[in-house]
Amino acid sequence: xxxxxxxxxxxxxxxxxxxxxxxxxxxxxxxxxxxxxxxxxxxxxxxxxxxxxxxxxxxxxxxxxxxxxxxxxxxxxxxxxxxxxxxxxxxxxxxxxxxxxxxxxxxxxxxxxxxxxxxxxxxxxxxxxxxxxxxxxxxxxxxxxxxxxxxxxxxxxxxxxxxxxxxxxxxxxxxxxxxxxxxxxxxxxxxxxxxxxxxxxxxxxxxxxxxxxxxxxxxxxxxxxxxxxxxxxxxxxxxxxxxxxxxxxxxxxxxxxxxxxxxxxxxxxxxxxxxxxxxxxxxxxxxxxxxxxxxxxxxxxxxxxxxx
Amino acid sequence: xxxxxxxxxxxxxxxxxxxxxxxxxxxxxxxxxxxxxxxxxxxxxxxxxxxxxxxxxxxxxxxxxxxxxxxxxxxxxxxxxxxxxxxxxxxxxxxxxxxxxxxxxxxxxxxxxxxxxxxxxxxxxxxxxxxxxxxxxxxxxxxxxxxxxxxxxxxxxxxxxxxxxxxxxxxxxxxxxxxxxxxxxxxxxxxxxxxxxxxxxxxxxxxxxxxxxxxxxxxxxxxxxxxxxxxxxxxxxxxxxxx
Numbered sequence: 001x002x003x004x005x006x007x008x009x010x011x012x013x014x015x016x017x018x019x020x021x022x023x024x025x026x027x028x029x030x031x032x033x034x035x036x037x038x039x040x041x042x043x044x045x046x047x048x049x050x051x052x053x054x055x056x057x058x059x060x061x062x063x064x065x066x067x068x069x070x071x072x073x074x075x076x077x078x079x080x081x082x083x084x085x086x087x088x089x090x091x092x093x094x095x096x097x098x099x100x101x102x103x104x105x106x107x108x109x110x111x112x113x114x115x116x117x118x119x120x121x122x123x124x125x126x127x128x129x130x131x132x133x134x135x136x137x138x139x140x141x142x143x144x145x146x147x148x149x150x151x152x153x154x155x156x157x158x159x160x161x162x163x164x165x166x167x168x169x170x171x172x173x174x175x176x177x178x179x180x181x182x183x184x185x186x187x188x189x190x191x192x193x194x195x196x197x198x199x200x201x202x203x204x205x206x207x208x209x210x211x212x213x214x215x216x217x218x219x220x221x222x223x224x225x226x227x228x229x230x231x232x233x234x235x236x237x238x239x240x241x242x243x244x245x246x247x248x249x250x251x252x253x254x255x256x257x258x259x260x261x262x263x264x265x266x267x268x269x270x271x272x273x274x275x276x277x278x279x280x281x282x283x284x285x286x287x288x289x290x291x292x293x294x295x296x297x298x299x300x301x302x303x304x305x306x307x308x
Numbered sequence: 309x310x311x312x313x314x315x316x317x318x319x320x321x322x323x324x325x326x327x328x329x330x331x332x333x334x335x336x337x338x339x340x341x342x343x344x345x346x347x348x349x350x351x352x353x354x355x356x357x358x359x360x361x362x363x364x365x366x367x368x369x370x371x372x373x374x375x376x377x378x379x380x381x382x383x384x385x386x387x388x389x390x391x392x393x394x395x396x397x398x399x400x401x402x403x404x405x406x407x408x409x410x411x412x413x414x415x416x417x418x419x420x421x422x423x424x425x426x427x428x429x430x431x432x433x434x435x436x437x438x439x440x441x442x443x444x445x446x447x448x449x450x451x452x453x454x455x456x457x458x459x460x461x462x463x464x465x466x467x468x469x470x471x472x473x474x475x476x477x478x479x480x481x482x483x484x485x486x487x488x489x490x491x492x493x494x495x496x497x498x499x500x501x502x503x504x505x506x507x508x509x510x511x512x513x514x515x516x517x518x519x520x521x522x523x524x525x526x527x528x529x530x531x532x533x534x535x536x537x538x539x540x541x542x543x544x545x546x547x548x549x550x551x
Contacts, residue, residue: 050404051544070315074407084398086328088335100324101406103314112309145402149313 001026001061002047002153002184008055009042009208016042018208019056022201024184026152029175031199032188033297039208040188041080044155047186049073061152074102077151079142081158087131091117094130095144102149116144120174136167143174154178157188172198196293204300211304220296226265227289230258230272233282242275259289315407318415325408325416326424329390333425339389342382347429351375351437369457369508373465375433377504380469381497383426384476385490390421391477393486395546404543414538422473430466460511460519465504467526472500474533481540 002024009017017039024030032040045051047058049065049072058065058072065072086094092113099109117123120140125133130141139159146154156175160168168191175198178185189195195202196216204212204219212219227250232239238253243260246268251260262268265288273283316324333339354371394400403413476496480489511519 045547048405050547070407070409073405074313074315076405078402078405080401080405081398084401086332086399088332093331097324097328098402098406101316101321101403101408103316103407104312108309108312142402150309152310 001059002186003059004043004047004056005058006056007043007046007053007058009039009046009051010054016208017046020205020208020210021056022203022210022213024153024186024201026184027179027182028200029179029185029187029198030201030203031195032186032203032205033190033192033195034205035301038205040205041157042208043205044078044157044186044188048076048078048153048155050078074149075152077146077149077154079146079154079156079159081161085130085138085141085145088129090127090129091122091133091141092126094141095148098145098148112148116147119147120144136163136170139163139167139171143171152183154183154185155188156185158190159187160189160191160194168194192292192294192297202293204297204304206301206304212300216293219300220291220293226263227259227261227291228265228269229287229289230260230276231284231287232256232258232276233284237281239276239279239281242272242279242281246271248272315409316412318409318412321408321412322416322419325403325413326420329417329420330424332390333386333421339382339386339425342385343379343425343429346378346382347432348436350378351433352440354437369461369512370505372434372437372458373461373468373504373508374501375437376430376462376465377469377472377501379426379429379433380422380472381501382429383422383469384473384493384497386425387418387422387473387477388480388486388489388493390417391541392480392483392489396485400546404547410542411538414541418473418477422477423470426469426473427466430469434462456516457512457519460516461508464507464511464519464523464526467523467530468500468504468507471526471530471533472496474530474537475500478533478537478540481537 002022004020004022007017007020008015020039020043022030032043034040042051046053047060047065049058049060049069053066060072061075063072063075086097089097092110095113095116096106096109099112100106104112114123114126117126120143122137122140122144125137130138133141139162143159146156159175160171163171172194175185175187187195187198199216202212202214202216202219203210234256239258240251240253243251247262247264248268249261251258260272269286273286276283315321354375394403476493479496480493483489483492507519507522511522
């Protein structure tokens with residue numbers, strides 16, 4: 001379980017993180033989304049006990065990160081961006097070193113290295129130097145290193161950045177397995193499809209503050225309302241008058257298709273249909289258009305930016 | 309397995325980091341070559357040169373001090389690679405994510421990358437120098453230099469070498485790249501190299517108290533610099549620099 005309570009972090013006079021709170025229960029994945037510089041990485045670094053917390057509190061597996069940062073780090077696995085590794089070490093040497101850095105005896109660290117190499121599919125590379133590894137293999141080494149302490153909490157910051165499609169899919173499958181291993185996972189990503197596929201909850205951060213929080217489905221429905229599409233039999237005429245005075249946004253006419261958004265479909269949609277029929281339109285269907293998380297995210301971020 | 313995971317105390321943590329640094333150093337051909345040049349080639353060449361200077365204790369002592377100090381130049385380069393190079397290449401992040409204490413990481417890197425190999429190289433160099441010098445000047449050997457002065461200068465040179473590494477690291481710590489740090493540290497290397505030469509002459513002509521006084525000042529400066537370096541080089545600073 002990861003718990004963050006009103007985390008604040010300042011750098012000089014700048015507030016990089018401003019009151020971030022979230023819970024990540026065992027076996028769940030929370031995606032942190034936000035533009036560059038929004039405060040995602042700083043939040044993760046505070047939560048994982050790497051940097052100090054200016055204000056607020058954080059716990060990893062019931063360990064207070066403020067009071068016992070080293071113990072918190074011992075319970076956390078952190079995978080940060082691109083896989084920069086000690087190239088001139090062998091895989092076995094690399095993983096054993098990190099095992100020992102986490103307090104394992106040399107013998108246990110060696111055994112753990114063998115175990116992890118098997119787990120990430122690199123058993124046959126144990127004695128090879130890391131410099132000879134492909135990018136996908138390097139990312140697997142990075143992951144193995146993050147798992148060396150069998151952490152109950154995992155922080156994955158851009159874990160698939162720079163990977164090819166196949167390697168990224170493979171990596172995402174592995175992340176899904178972590179959920180079954182009852183680990184709490186915080187995932188920072190710019191790949192919104194990845195967040196939609198993996199996350200139980202999505203948190204959007206902007207200027208250090210949480211501007212949206214919910215399941216991917218909830219976020220897609222929130223803010224500007226759901227999007228609907230009306231299909232007409234004849235597409236030449238526009239029926240702008242049918243939308244006048246109604247609580248709708250972003251009305252787009254396109255060859256017999258009318259797209260619009262409304263927060264109040266129960267009363268608005270029947271009224272639109274009534275007006276269209278009265279104006280002589282032949283309405284074939286009214287459908288809810290499935291929004292992607294990406295569309296929802298862009299709306300949220302723009303909305304938050306406009307709100308100042 | 310989870311039960312075994314725990315933050316290591318400072319000393320065992322330092323040892324883990326130091327061992328990795330030593331291994332990395334030994335696997336790096338450039339570093340090994342530098343150590344071999346400073347630890348073996350230089351003493352041999354210098355000792356051959358010194359044979360002709362018997363009877364001139366200041367010259368012999370000056371040369372001996374260089375044999376002892378030169379390995380620390382290579383040590384300083386290794387230390388810069390271990391600290392600034394890792395930050396530059398982004399390999400520091402995973403290390404900082406471990407429960408290792410700041411002091412363990414700092415001391416482990418400093419010992420493993422700089423002090424232990426430099427000290428070992430100095431020892432090899434000193435042995436090579438003494439063997440060659442004594443063999444080549446069998447009649448007089450190092451008897452021309454008072455034993456006490458010899459010991460004082462060996463101690464002084466080693467302390468000066470230690471100081472050079474820590475001063476260089478302190479100065480170079482804010483550099484963004486190893487190359488930048490190397491350029492900055494030149495201002496430390498040259499004064500130390502020439503400084504010990506000068507000290508050799510001064511020590512010969514003054515009382516022992518002078519040498520021990522200089523050593524004391526250097527030790528105090530080393531302690532202060534180590535304290536400052538450890539403050540400058542901390543988890544947060546290193547992480548902020550890695551982005």
